[in-house]
Amino acid sequence: xxxxxxxxxxxxxxxxxxxxxxxxxxxxxxxxxxxxxxxxxxxxxxxxxxxxxxxxxxxxxxxxxxxxxxxxxxxxxxxxxxxxxxxxxxxxxxxxxxxxxxxxxxxxxxxxxxxxxxxxxxxxxxxxxxxxxxxxxxxxxxxxxxxxxxxxxxxxxxxxxxxxxxxxxxxxxxxxxxx
Numbered sequence: 560x561x562x563x564x565x566x567x568x569x570x571x572x573x574x575x576x577x578x579x580x581x582x583x584x585x586x587x588x589x590x591x592x593x594x595x596x597x598x599x600x601x602x603x604x605x606x607x608x609x610x611x612x613x614x615x616x617x618x619x620x621x622x623x624x625x626x627x628x629x630x631x632x633x634x635x636x637x638x639x640x641x642x643x644x645x646x647x648x649x650x651x652x653x654x655x656x657x658x659x660x661x662x663x664x665x666x667x668x669x670x671x672x673x674x675x676x677x678x679x680x681x682x683x684x685x686x687x688x689x690x691x692x693x694x695x696x697x698x699x700x701x702x703x704x705x706x707x708x709x710x711x712x713x714x715x716x717x718x719x720x721x722x723x724x725x726x727x728x729x730x731x732x733x734x735x736x737x738x
Contacts, residue, residue, distance in 0.1 A: 561654060561658065562654045562657055562658050562661075562730060562731070563651075563654045565730065565731070566588065566589075566730060569729070570586070570726070570729045570730060571583050571586050573729055574586045574587075574725065574726065574729060577725065578722065578725070586726075587683065587715050587716045587717035587718070587722055587723065587726050588715065588716050588726075589653065589657070589713060589714070589715055589716075589726075589727075589730070590649075590714045590715060590716050591647055591648060591649045591653060591714045592647075592648040592649075592653045592656055592657065592711065592712065592713050592714070593645065593646070593647050593648075593711070593712040593714065594614070594617070594618050594622075594645070594646045594648065594656075594709055594710070594711055594712075595625075595643060595644070595645050595709060595710040595712070596610060596614055596622070596643055596644045596645075596692075596707060596708075596709045596710075597642060597643040597710075598610060598641070598642060598643055598644070598707075599642070600635075601705075606704075606705055607641070609704065609705060610644065610705070610707060611644060613692055613698065613707075614644055614646060614709075616695075616697040616698065617656075617692065617695050617697055617698070617709075618646045618648060618652070618656055619648075619652050619655065619656070620646050620648060620652055621646075622644035622645060622646045623644065623645055623646070624641045624643075624644055625641065625642060625643045625644060625645050626638075626639045626640060626641055626642070627639065627640045627641075627642045657713070657730075659695060659696060659697075660695075660711065661730075661731050661732060661733070663694075663695065663696045664689065664694045664695050664696075665694075665733055667694040667696075668689070668690075668691075668694050669691075671733075672735065673733045673734060673735035674687060674732060674733060674734045674735060675734075675735050676724060676734060676735060676736050679720055679723055679724055680720070681719075681720055682715070682717060682718065682719075682720070682723065683715045683717030683718070683719060683720050683721075683722050683723015683724065683726065684712060684713065684714050684715055684717075684723060685712070685713040685715075685723070685727060685732070686710065686711070686712045686713075687710070687711050688708060688709070688710050688711075689708060689709050689710075689711060690708045691706050691707075691708065692706065692707055692708065692709055693706060713727065715727070
């Protein structure tokens with residue numbers, strides 16, 4: 560069963576019962592997933608291209624380059640210099656990415672004990688860091704020259720932190736704490 564079907568058939572009725580919601584439209588849902596990669600000091604064009612190609616393989620969508628908004632001399636950046644890449648996933652691609660994240664990437668992550676509840680903000684959005692991009696099944700270990708980390712933000716329509724935590728726990732996210 561896909562994550563989207565699981566949401567409709569299992570999560571919505573369970574959430575309505577647990578939180579006393581009368582209308583299924585009042586149940587929070589996942590709105591979008593934002594994947595960020597910072598390239599930092601990497602100025603080599605080939606390495607930047609490799610990072611972009613890896614992000615396309617992981618997310619299934621072309622990333623947009625993110626320029627620096629201000630110049631910071633200590634980091635040797637100038638305004639307009641590309642300092643990272645970002646991809647916003649919605650709909651089918653979002654659910655495909657989340658299925659791979661939950662089903663393949665988390666189990667392959669070294670010393671992974673679950674997502675800490677501190678990773679949630681006040682609105683129930685989850686932000687986690689993945690230290691090595693090679694945990695995704697699309698990455699073949701022998702072909703990777705540079706290992707980079709990425710940040711994944713799962714944006715929910717929950718209004719409260721505990722609703723966001725409960726929603727993602729019901730969806731199958733391995734969250735530490737009470738099960």
